[in-house]
Amino acid sequence: MVIQSNQSMSISLTSDEFVENPYPFYDRMRSIHPVYQVKSFKYPGWYVTGYEEAKEILLDTRFQNRIPLPSATKKYGHLKDIQNNMLLFKNQLDHRRIRGIVGKAFTPKKIEEYRPFMIETVNDLIHQAETERKMDIISGFAFPLASLIIAKILGVPATERYQFREWSARLVQTIDFTRTRRVLESGNEWTAKLLAFFKRLIKERQSRPQNDFISLLVKEEQQESKLTEEELLATCILLVIAGHETTVNLISNSILALSNHPGQFIMLKEKPELIETAVEEFLRYESPTQMTARIASEDLQINGATIKKGEHVYIFLGAANRDSNKFDRPHVLDITRNPNPHLAFGHGVHFCLGASLARIETQIAISGLLQRIPDFKIAVDDLQWRKLVGFRSLKELPIIF
Numbered sequence: 001m002v003i004q005s006n007q008s009m010s011i012s013l014t015s016d017e018f019v020e021n022p023y024p025f026y027d028r029m030r031s032i033h034p035v036y037q038v039k040s041f042k043y044p045g046w047y048v049t050g051y052e053e054a055k056e057i058l059l060d061t062r063f064q065n066r067i068p069l070p071s072a073t074k075k076y077g078h079l080k081d082i083q084n085n086m087l088l089f090k091n092q093l094d095h096r097r098i099r100g101i102v103g104k105a106f107t108p109k110k111i112e113e114y115r116p117f118m119i120e121t122v123n124d125l126i127h128q129a130e131t132e133r134k135m136d137i138i139s140g141f142a143f144p145l146a147s148l149i150i151a152k153i154l155g156v157p158a159t160e161r162y163q164f165r166e167w168s169a170r171l172v173q174t175i176d177f178t179r180t181r182r183v184l185e186s187g188n189e190w191t192a193k194l195l196a197f198f199k200r201l202i203k204e205r206q207s208r209p210q211n212d213f214i215s216l217l218v219k220e221e222q223q224e225s226k227l228t229e230e231e232l233l234a235t236c237i238l239l240v241i242a243g244h245e246t247t248v249n250l251i252s253n254s255i256l257a258l259s260n261h262p263g264q265f266i267m268l269k270e271k272p273e274l275i276e277t278a279v280e281e282f283l284r285y286e287s288p289t290q291m292t293a294r295i296a297s298e299d300l301q302i303n304g305a306t307i308k309k310g311e312h313v314y315i316f317l318g319a320a321n322r323d324s325n326k327f328d329r330p331h332v333l334d335i336t337r338n339p340n341p342h343l344a345f346g347h348g349v350h351f352c353l354g355a356s357l358a359r360i361e362t363q364i365a366i367s368g369l370l371q372r373i374p375d376f377k378i379a380v381d382d383l384q385w386r387k388l389v390g391f392r393s394l395k396e397l398p399i400i401f
Helices: 016-020 024-034 051-059 076-086 094-103 108-112 115-130 136-153 160-177 180-207 213-224 231-260 262-270 272-285 355-371
Strands: 002-003 010-012 035-038 045-048 063-065 134-136 291-296 300-302 306-308 314-317 397-401
Touching: 016 024, 024 035, 035 306, 045 051, 051 300, 051 314, 076 160, 076 180, 076 231, 094 213, 108 355, 115 134, 115 136, 115 231, 134 136, 136 160, 136 213, 136 231, 136 355, 160 180, 160 231, 180 213, 180 231, 213 231, 231 262, 231 272, 231 355, 262 272, 262 355, 272 355
Parallel strands: 045 314
Antiparallel strands: 002 010, 035 045, 063 291, 134 397, 291 314, 300 306
């Protein structure tokens, strides 16, 4: 994937250099134009790296969420049907209808009910690592934390959460720039497994409802027919992906950022009350979701760029959050930064439904880690990032203490 312009700019979005550190490339692209047209390769469209331009597009409902697989595609039937029914890719009336139902389980007040469980889970996970004096932040901490919490919210038995990591890792690739035919084939197979899993759980809740998210959705489906069975299943699968990918990346990226900035690390240990502004800065500085996509539903003008109906627009959130026209010293980590109007969770009608959950989980996870093992260090020098364009995601983050 190579971007070229008449200013002799060339970027490979899947190169090791870009995956390791995309921010210099974002800056270069923004310096040419914050709404930059790409015509010549597999994903033609408009690449948005400016903050104000990104915010304007996210607020404008004429830019509709992009369906990841075209409806004409005959292959990958399970995957295509589920993605087409996900809230993530719904627009206007369908989006408002589904979000109104799903949002009942993700209000800040509702999420606060899980705080004691989150604190207990964080302490349990740290306790398990204390005897060995080492832990992989991703596989031993962030992922099991996210798995246990989303399993509890959904109503999935904790004994079955072990499957979540592979499900999430497999399916997130199907909505990323880097997806291949093999990824889509594998994603279709794993989607079939998830469908069978959630159909079983839904059937159980239909006969024996409980105080969980799946029971709430079943009730809505049965009583008011607001949610189709396909939408119910797609929502459950979306939460498996979103409930893991964003939060796991946010926690691990936050720990890495602190380790790379000793002064900020010491400040947060000495002033734990800064945890809320710190998490907002982690979201801005190393955004777990780096890119989201839209399609123009009519001809539109954004900062002098004429975007035609049907053209794709790729909004690089990680770039917008480091735009010097909006943020002072954008490449500097400052856990006291306030205000901090980052776009890490998007903006407008498609603002991330799980933002409150991700924030609280991360605040509790980092606070617990700094309280219980304040002197941890990253155990290796050659950390590797997963080869994804839409997400900022480490493969592993081992620490010793």
